[in-house]
Amino acid sequence: MGIIKSKNLVFEYIRRDEEGNVEAINRAVNEVNIEIKQGDFVAILGHNGSGKSTLAKHMNAILQPTEGDIWIDGKDTKDIDQLWEIRKTAGMVFQNPDNQIIGTVVEEDVGFGPENIGIPTPQIWERVEKGLKAVNMLSFRKHSPNKLSGGQKQRVAIAGIVAMQPKCIVLDEPTAMLDPNGRKEVIDTITRLNKEEGVTVILITHYMEEVIGADKVYVMDQGSVVMEGTPKEIFSRVDELKQYRLDVPQVTLLAEELKESGVSLSDGILTIDELVNEICQLY
Amino acid sequence: MIRDITIGQYYPKDSVIHKLDPRTKLVGTLAYIISLFLFNNFLGYIVVTLFLVGVIKASQVPFRFIIKGLKAIIMLLMITVLFNLFLTKGTPLVEFWIFTITKEGLRISLFMAIRLIYLIIGSSMMTLTTTPNQLTDGLESLLGPLKKIKVPVHEIAMMMSIALRFIPILLEETDKIMKAQIARGADFESGNLVKKAKSLVPLLVPLFISAFRRANDLAMAMEARCYSGGEGRTKMKPLLYQVNDYRAYAIFVLYFAAIIAMEIVL
Numbered sequence: 001m002g003i004i005k006s007k008n009l010v011f012e013y014i015r016r017d018e019e020g021n022v023e024a025i026n027r028a029v030n031e032v033n034i035e036i037k038q039g040d041f042v043a044i045l046g047h048n049g050s051g052k053s054t055l056a057k058h059m060n061a062i063l064q065p066t067e068g069d070i071w072i073d074g075k076d077t078k079d080i081d082q083l084w085e086i087r088k089t090a091g092m093v094f095q096n097p098d099n100q101i102i103g104t105v106v107e108e109d110v111g112f113g114p115e116n117i118g119i120p121t122p123q124i125w126e127r128v129e130k131g132l133k134a135v136n137m138l139s140f141r142k143h144s145p146n147k148l149s150g151g152q153k154q155r156v157a158i159a160g161i162v163a164m165q166p167k168c169i170v171l172d173e174p175t176a177m178l179d180p181n182g183r184k185e186v187i188d189t190i191t192r193l194n195k196e197e198g199v200t201v202i203l204i205t206h207y208m209e210e211v212i213g214a215d216k217v218y219v220m221d222q223g224s225v226v227m228e229g230t231p232k233e234i235f236s237r238v239d240e241l242k243q244y245r246l247d248v249p250q251v252t253l254l255a256e257e258l259k260e261s262g263v264s265l266s267d268g269i270l271t272i273d274e275l276v277n278e279i280c281q282l283y
Numbered sequence: 284m285i286r287d288i289t290i291g292q293y294y295p296k297d298s299v300i301h302k303l304d305p306r307t308k309l310v311g312t313l314a315y316i317i318s319l320f321l322f323n324n325f326l327g328y329i330v331v332t333l334f335l336v337g338v339i340k341a342s343q344v345p346f347r348f349i350i351k352g353l354k355a356i357i358m359l360l361m362i363t364v365l366f367n368l369f370l371t372k373g374t375p376l377v378e379f380w381i382f383t384i385t386k387e388g389l390r391i392s393l394f395m396a397i398r399l400i401y402l403i404i405g406s407s408m409m410t411l412t413t414t415p416n417q418l419t420d421g422l423e424s425l426l427g428p429l430k431k432i433k434v435p436v437h438e439i440a441m442m443m444s445i446a447l448r449f450i451p452i453l454l455e456e457t458d459k460i461m462k463a464q465i466a467r468g469a470d471f472e473s474g475n476l477v478k479k480a481k482s483l484v485p486l487l488v489p490l491f492i493s494a495f496r497r498a499n500d501l502a503m504a505m506e507a508r509c510y511s512g513g514e515g516r517t518k519m520k521p522l523l524y525q526v527n528d529y530r531a532y533a534i535f536v537l538y539f540a541a542i543i544a545m546e547i548v549l
């Protein structure tokens with residue numbers, strides 16, 4: 001069994017009126033079956049409101065399924081006794097960098113998680129140092145988070161999770177509020193964590209460029225997983241992606257246009273290098 | 284205006300005072316404040332002044348910076364002085380129209396002003412040399428015994444440190460919203476009090492909505508990082524008394540004894 005596995009996962013937001021009668025039901029996650037292998041870099045794509053965040057919150061037991069099951073490292077999230085173990089296994093990074101930093105000094109914020117799980121003081125310091133090193137923020141350890149850029153804040157948030165030594169990190173649109181530089185910093189950092197430390201990464205995003213390096217991509221729409229496969233497989237289905245209101249990378253679009261006008265290129269070209277190579281081989 | 288308040292601000296330096304345990308500084312400040320109201324003779328002011336100057340020197344915080352903090356209390360200071368000056372009965376010194384200034388009034392208002400100034404300077408010495416986090420840690424530890432009577436000490440300390448972290452963020456946000464509303468023609472300056480209060484509504488509503496959203500996000504982020512209250516939590520920076528803290532306590536005891544002794548003898 002993979003590190004994260006869900007079976008017919010359903011979650012409904014239920015709105016009640018003052019007397020507690022059900023007013024509206026919003027099925028945010030609908031019959032989702034996923035399985036994520038330990039050590040993989042998995043991306044979840046989807047338009048706004050497609051249920052990505054709701055699904056992500058299940059991976060950290062912040063939300064419990066309405067129907068179906070989800071297991072994190074073999075532990076059922078409905079099992080209250082396992083709650084803290086699950087949260088130690090799967091760390092979570094959120095979208096807004098300001099709203100997830102608790103400490104008034106960078107290093108104290110990174111130490112917050114280890115403090116919560118009762119790590120002895122000397123080990124907390126080791127973990128904080130390692131965590132900050134892993135995101136290249138060690139030189140900022142004494143700084144106030146308020147003075148950092150968005151990308152740096154997000155890296156501090158990642159360090160805070162790394163310091164808890166989880167097997168997997170779920171990032172819910174960590175780059176949505178960042179400028180292109182910050183976005184690159186964050187993506188490079190999590191890619192490195194995945195490749196060098198072997199941490200399973202689940203990246204939720206709606207920037208297609210960020211999923212090119214992923215091992216596996218899920219596309220969600222209206223609460224359901226509608227596509228899954230390698231980036232190559234996903235991006236070769238341009239029309240389908242457009243139908244789910246996702247922006248296909250420029251290079252892929254260009255390759256698609258060229259193909260339609262008769263240039264023989266392979267499906268699902270993702271990077272400029274790839275396109276250049278293919279074109280060079282043609283002539 | 285808000286930026287002028289140095290009370291509660293931290294002034295980074297590596298001085299002896301900065302390195303003291305926050306508990307020492309909290310207890311010391313409390314003792315110092317009490318001591319300000321224990322004496323009533325001239326020599327006492329000299330001792331307090333010497334003590335305060337000594338602490339300021341040792342803290343390496345520039346005097347100018349400390350004085351800036353007094354700006355915030357100037358109104359309070361004036362009111363206190365004026366009331367004491369005109370309303371104290373005794374031997375008249377100056378008389379004009381309906382006002383009389385008495386010898387006693389002058390003396391009391393002068394000493395009151397000095398005490399107030401010393402009180403503010405003394406307590407800002409604590410906040411200037413202690414990070415907000417150390418301060419809440421210190422409070423949590425000092426108030427720890429209250430946990431036995433079910434006072435949520437840890438939670439209060441956590442609330443304080445989160446508030447301190449979010450004050451600058453919310454200030455910035457207020458500024459942003461204000462500019463956005465001004466750009467749309469909102470007017471926060473003119474009009475009478477009622478109109479001014481009304482003009483704050485388009486500022487406060489978005490601010491509150493955003494603050495609640497932040498609170499929601501933050502609670503979730505804390506929960507996701509395994510926060511479950513003070514129970515079973517370890518500390519990255521546990522409070523430990525050093526030799527200097529014992530020295531500081533000794534100095535405080537001596538200072539306190541000197542103040543009381545003077546009051547009894549003189």
Ligand SMILES: Nc1ncnc2c1ncn2[C@@H]1O[C@H](COP(=O)(O)OP(=O)(O)O)[C@@H](O)[C@H]1O
Nearest residue numbers: 013026028046047048049050051052053054055
């Ligand atoms: N706290 C909530 N209460 C009620 N409905 C919600 C809540 N959060 C999200 N939803 C709804 O659930 C659906 C999925 O939202 P979400 O998981 O946030 O999507 P995404 O992260 O992909 O943008 C949306 O229709 C949204 O309106």
Ligand SMILES: [Mg+2]
Nearest residue numbers: 052053172173
């Ligand atoms: Mg979302």
